[in-house]
Amino acid sequence: xxxxxxxxxxPKTGLFDxxxxxxxxxxxxIFLFVKRNFVSQYKQTILGPAWALIQPLLTTVVFxxxxxxxxxxxxxxxxxxxxxxxxxxxxxxxxxxxxxTANTFTGNAGIFGKVYFPRLVSPISTVLTNLISFGIQFxxxxxxxxxxxxxxxxxxxxxxxxxxxxxxxxxxxxxGVGIIISSLTTKYRDLKMLVGFGVQLWMYGTxxxxxxxxxxxxxxxxxxxxxxxxxxxCFRKAFLGLGSFDLFxxxxxxxxTLVVLFIGLxxxxxxxxxxxxxx
Amino acid sequence: xDELAIxxxxxxxxxxxxAIGGGTLRGDLQTWWARKRGKEDPNSKIGARTDIKIxxxxxxxxxxxxxxxxxxxxxxxGHNGAGKSTLLKLLSRVTAPxxxxxxxxxRITSMLEVGTGFHPELTGRENIYMNGAILGLxxxxxxxxxxxxxxxxxxxxxxxTPVKRYSSGMYVKLAFSVAxxxxxxxxxxxxxxxxxxxxYQKKCLTKMREAADKEGRTVLYVSHNxxxxxxxxxxxxxxxxxxxxxxxxxxxxxxxxxxxxxSSIYPVSYDFRDNKRNHHxxxxxxxxxxxxxxxDAAKFFSGDPIExxxxxxxxxQVNDARVILRIKDRGNYVKYAxxxxxxxxxxxxxxxxxxxxxxxxxxxxxxxxxxxxxxxADTVGNYHAYDNPNASISIYIFQAQNPxxxxxxxxxSNLRLPNLQxxxxxxxxxx
Numbered sequence: 001x002x003x004x005x006x007x008x009x010x011p012k013t014g015l016f017d018x019x020x021x022x023x024x025x026x027x028x029x030i031f032l033f034v035k036r037n038f039v040s041q042y043k044q045t046i047l048g049p050a051w052a053l054i055q056p057l058l059t060t061v062v063f064x065x066x067x068x069x070x071x072x073x074x075x076x077x078x079x080x081x082x083x084x085x086x087x088x089x090x091x092x093x094x095x096x097x098x099x100x101t102a103n104t105f106t107g108n109a110g111i112f113g114k115v116y117f118p119r120l121v122s123p124i125s126t127v128l129t130n131l132i133s134f135g136i137q138f139x140x141x142x143x144x145x146x147x148x149x150x151x152x153x154x155x156x157x158x159x160x161x162x163x164x165x166x167x168x169x170x171x172x173x174x175x176g177v178g179i180i181i182s183s184l185t186t187k188y189r190d191l192k193m194l195v196g197f198g199v200q201l202w203m204y205g206t207x208x209x210x211x212x213x214x215x216x217x218x219x220x221x222x223x224x225x226x227x228x229x230x231x232x233x234c235f236r237k238a239f240l241g242l243g244s245f246d247l248f249x250x251x252x253x254x255x256x257t258l259v260v261l262f263i264g265l266x267x268x269x270x271x272x273x274x275x276x277x278x279x
Numbered sequence: 280x281d282e283l284a285i286x287x288x289x290x291x292x293x294x295x296x297x298a299i300g301g302g303t304l305r306g307d308l309q310t311w312w313a314r315k316r317g318k319e320d321p322n323s324k325i326g327a328r329t330d331i332k333i334x335x336x337x338x339x340x341x342x343x344x345x346x347x348x349x350x351x352x353x354x355x356x357g358h359n360g361a362g363k364s365t366l367l368k369l370l371s372r373v374t375a376p377x378x379x380x381x382x383x384x385x386r387i388t389s390m391l392e393v394g395t396g397f398h399p400e401l402t403g404r405e406n407i408y409m410n411g412a413i414l415g416l417x418x419x420x421x422x423x424x425x426x427x428x429x430x431x432x433x434x435x436x437x438x439x440t441p442v443k444r445y446s447s448g449m450y451v452k453l454a455f456s457v458a459x460x461x462x463x464x465x466x467x468x469x470x471x472x473x474x475x476x477x478x479y480q481k482k483c484l485t486k487m488r489e490a491a492d493k494e495g496r497t498v499l500y501v502s503h504n505x506x507x508x509x510x511x512x513x514x515x516x517x518x519x520x521x522x523x524x525x526x527x528x529x530x531x532x533x534x535x536x537x538x539x540x541x542s543s544i545y546p547v548s549y550d551f552r553d554n555k556r557n558h559h560x561x562x563x564x565x566x567x568x569x570x571x572x573x574x575d576a577a578k579f580f581s582g583d584p585i586e587x588x589x590x591x592x593x594x595x596q597v598n599d600a601r602v603i604l605r606i607k608d609r610g611n612y613v614k615y616a617x618x619x620x621x622x623x624x625x626x627x628x629x630x631x632x633x634x635x636x637x638x639x640x641x642x643x644x645x646x647x648x649x650x651x652x653x654x655x656a657d658t659v660g661n662y663h664a665y666d667n668p669n670a671s672i673s674i675y676i677f678q679a680q681n682p683x684x685x686x687x688x689x690x691x692s693n694l695r696l697p698n699l700q701x702x703x704x705x706x707x708x709x710x
Contacts, residue, residue, distance in 0.1 A: 003283055005382035011375055029412040036409065040400035043441075114396035115389065116372035117413045273375035276368075277294065 013273070018265050023118045033125035038132055052136045056092055060085040063209050073210035078240045079153050085141055087208040090235045093134040094170045094228060095199045100126045101178025102195050105186045105275050112276060119272040120265075123179055127171045134167070145239060159238035159245060166238075169231055169257060176261035183267040186275040207232055212243070227253040227260075283384070284465055284497040285347040285370070290379030291521075292340040292365050339365040341521035343379070349464075350495040352487065354512030354529060356502070356536045361518040363501045367391060367469050370499070385464025386414055390454055399443035403434060403453055406442055410457045424460050431486070432456035433479070452479060459486050466490060469501045477685055484510050503644070504678060504685065505533050537578060537677065545577035545675055551668035564593045564600075564625060564653050564665035569672065572634065577672070581644065581679040585637040589651070590630055597625045597655055597665070602635060605650045606642070608693060616641075616694055625653075643686045643693040644678045 013019075023030075042048045063084040067073045074080035101123040105112070108122055148154045185191045203209070206228045215223050223229065230250045236242045340362045347353050355363050369376050371389035396413070397406045407428055411421035429435050432453040434445070442450060458466060466487065488511055490496040502508055508515060508529060515532035517525035525535040548570035571577050572586040579585055589602070602620040620635055649672040656662045678686070686695060 003286075005286065006384050007382065009369070009372060009375065009381040009383075011378055025415065026412070028417060029409075029415075032409050032412045036398055036401060036405070040398065043400050111396035111398070113373055114371075114391050115410075115413050116387075117415075276374040 013269065016266065016269075018269060019118055019120070023120050023124065026118055026121050029117060030121050030125045030128065033121060034128045034132070037125060037129040041129075049136060052133045053140055056085070056088050056137045057140070059092075060088050063088065067209045071210075073214060075211035075213060075242065078242055079148050082141075082144060082148055082154060082240060083211075083236070083242070084209070085144065086236050086239055087232055089134065089137040089141055090166075090170070090232055091203055091206065091208045091228075092137065093130055093167070094174050094231075095203065096130045096133065097127045097171060097174035098178045098181075098199060099195055100130065101175055102181035102185065102192075104179065104182040105271070106182070106189075106192070109276070120268065123175055123182070123268075126178075127175050131167070131171070141239075154239075155241040156239050157237060157241050159234065162234055162238055166231055166235055169254065170228075172261050173227055173231075173257040176257065176264040179264040179268040180260070183264075183271040186271055186278050202226075202228070224249045225252065225256075227256040229253075281348045283346055284349040284351070285345070285381070285383040285499075287343055287345040288380050288382075290340060290343045290366075290369065290376045290381060291338055292362075292369060292374075293377040294337050294339055338521050340369070340376070343521075343523055345516065345523065345526070347497055347499070349384070349497055350491055351514060352491040352498040352500065352512045354500050354502070354508040354515035354532070355518060356505075356508060356515060356532060357518035358536075360520075362521040363518055364391070364469060365521075366518070367467050367499065367501060370465075371467055383465060386462075387465045387467060388414060388458040388461055388463040389467035389469070390458050391467070391469050397442045397450070397454065400441055402441055403432075403438040403445075404429075406453070407457055411461055414461050414463060416461060420462070424462075428456045428460045431460065431482075448476065448479075455483055459483070459490065463496070465497045465499070467499045470503070480507070480685060487511055505536075506678070506682065506685075508533065545673050547571045547574060547577060549670060549672060551670060554668045554670070556666070556668065560664065561666045561668070563595045564591055564597070566591045566651070566653060566666050566668045567630070569651070569670065571674075577674040578677065579639055579674065580677050581642055581682075582638075582640045585639050585674070586634065587637070588632055588634045590632050591625070591653070591666070592629045593625050593627055593631065595625075596627055598622075599655050599657065600625045600665070601654055601656065602633070603652050603654055604635075604637060605652070607648045607650075608645050622655075639676060640679075641695050641697075642676045643688045643695055644676055645688065645693045647674050647676060648672065649674060 038049075042051065045051060047054065060081065064074075064081050068080035068084060074083050100107075104119070104123045104126070112119065112122075145154065145156070149156065181191050181195060205223070205226050207215075212223075212229075212233070224246075230246060230253045233243055234245060234250060237245050343362075343366065355366065357363050367389065368374050368391065369381060370383070371387055371391060373391070396410070398409065401409065404425075407425065408418065408421055411424075412418075429438050432438075432449075432455075434449045434453055437445065437449060442453070445453070455468075458468070468487065484507055487498050487500065491498050491513075498511070500508070500511055512529050514527065515525075515529045516523050517532050517536045525532050548568060550568045551566050552568070567590045569587065569589050572588055599622040601622050604618045604620075606616045606618065618637055623633065625631065650667070650670045651672075652667040653665045654663060655665070686693075
């Protein structure tokens with residue numbers, strides 16, 4: 001008589017067997033992880049979550065002074081403070097997600113080594129945790145936006161409705177890149193060194209600290225292939241009314257994102273079962 | 280047919296010896312490129328140990344087949360490196376088997392080593408919620424169990440303190456309490472009781488026994504403490520070198536374990552004739568060989584008398600000769616301890632046999648290494664060593680058969696001196 005078992009552990013799973021349903025069953029855990037990440041992030045700090053405000057504010061001030069006033073890289077027509085701040089908070093969300101999901105396996109080796117749960121829970125909750133920080137920063141941005149708007153310096157557009165898909169877009173892209181890196185770092189620690197540096201380079205390849213107008217025309221085709229560029233542009237179009245919305249490159253960006261995420265899930269899936277042996 | 284809780288079929292787990300890969304992407308690419316061109320791997324170590332080749336395969340588990348019935352308490356014993364922890368790791372899905380299938384019914388809570396993945400920054404209570412969620416329980420289900428868990432853990436006072444401030448005992452108590460109370464069908468416990476105090480260990484054993492008897496939960500329990508295995512388990516398997524070498528009754532399994540394995544590591548007799556001596560040793564008195572009496576392997580229970588025999592040749596007469604037995608452990612607790620025999624006389628002649636008895640009571644469970652020396656010494660400090668064959672005699676001491684207490688050697692050293700005697704008791708200032 002063959003008995004039925006609820007769980008069967010086999011050496012390998014299919015390459016495309018992502019267990020997304022199982023992840024969904026663990027949404028309580030995702031929520032708890034988000035809470036844990038957020039709480040433990042600011043434990044034993046005096047200012048607590050206020051750090052989420054201080055960091056982008058200071059960076060924006062530095063950008064405004066260095067890239068705006070000294071180098072003159074801000075476009076005309078909108079207040080340069082808002083220009084840099086919008087780029088900054090969007091980029092901060094993306095890079096925050098990327099660097100912390102890139103750390104998934106090595107950073108959680110302790111808990112992964114003791115108990116089972118779908119490993120994907122961990123990077124997903126990281127992405128959601130960063131969303132809280134983004135929310136705080138975004139509120140600050142809205143305060144400044146309203147002030148400038150009342151003064152009549154900026155004109156937000158209806159593209160504001162694009163905010164949720166833009167966030168989803170950034171979350172998926174950073175998750176994809178992050179889990180690719182985290183899957184590789186279980187064996188190769190080199191990439192860990194590269195992440196911080198690579199993210200910074202990527203930022204200079206994206207119109208965060210300067211206006212796109214300074215990019216020479218002949219490099220434009222290549223430049224626009226950076227999936228983050230259309231996102232930042234769309235973000236600025238929505239809130240500052242700057243530039244125009246470029247559907248073609250926006251769709252390319254989505255395509256790249258989906259491919260990266262898919263590859264990421266595949267690699268993650270392959271590594272998660274035995275990474276404890278190599279980490 | 281009884282309902283099965285766990286079924287393990289042809290499971291093997293393979294590891295590679297030595298460092299895995301070069302550890303850097305560059306190293307691995309170099310290796311790969313060299314292989315591609317049929318050249319020598321630039322990363323292979325020159326003059327590396329030849330007995331263990333880097334990258335050689337090692338089977339931590341070798342074709343394991345096992346069935347566990349629902350509501351059964353199964354003990355798993357075996358020497359270090361036998362594969363016990365690997366098996367539990369596979370069951371708790373921390374890592375995947377290399378081949379074979381493991382099927383089970385229901386949820387598994389596990390305590391691998393100490394702690395079940397607590398987050399140090401979170402409080403005890405928050406960690407209980409997290410552990411519950413990891414198991415797939417909802418907040419409501421956890422709330423229902425919360426009071427029970429806190430009560431059992433005996434750390435109510437500290438339940439809202441981050442667990443990083445807990446002592447190791449508190450940590451284990453809470454971890455066990457969580458694992459025991461959350462409604463999982465299968466409980467996996469690896470050496471969990473090593474840290475808790477005696478009273479708590481007893482409480483845990485009772486709890487696990489109840490879980491199996493009354494709640495019909497399945498318990499897998501790994502320990503080196505044979506008494507707890509006896510108290511808890513219905514059935515016991517013995518692992519050795521990744522294979523199940525015994526599966527059956529608890530007492531038989533323990534007997535098998537005691538005798539099992541590398542009797543070559545704990546030989547009964549030694550020949551010292553070819554041993555190189557230092558200085559003048561062995562000139563006048565020469566120890567030929569050594570053997571333990573009345574045993575098949577040099578494994579003893581703490582408290583057993585250990586009887587041994589040495590054979591020596593002598594060209595002189597010594598009236599106050601003694602044997603000094605130096606005892607060293609393989610760990611870090613006892614650098615040296617000595618046991619000196621009573622004085623005896625050695626006369627000129629060949630193949631003289633002397634028998635000694637050593638009381639092993641002070642030695643707690645561990646691996647020890649003995650060496651011996653023939654000396655003469657007196658109260659004014661005259662000391663002369665006649666022979667020291669540079670012996671290295673291995674023995675293994677198991678926990679006493681009926682211990683008065685579970686000796687926590689990790690805190691108290693594994694050399695137990697005679698008990699402190701209470702000689703007086705006054706109650707002046709206490710209430």
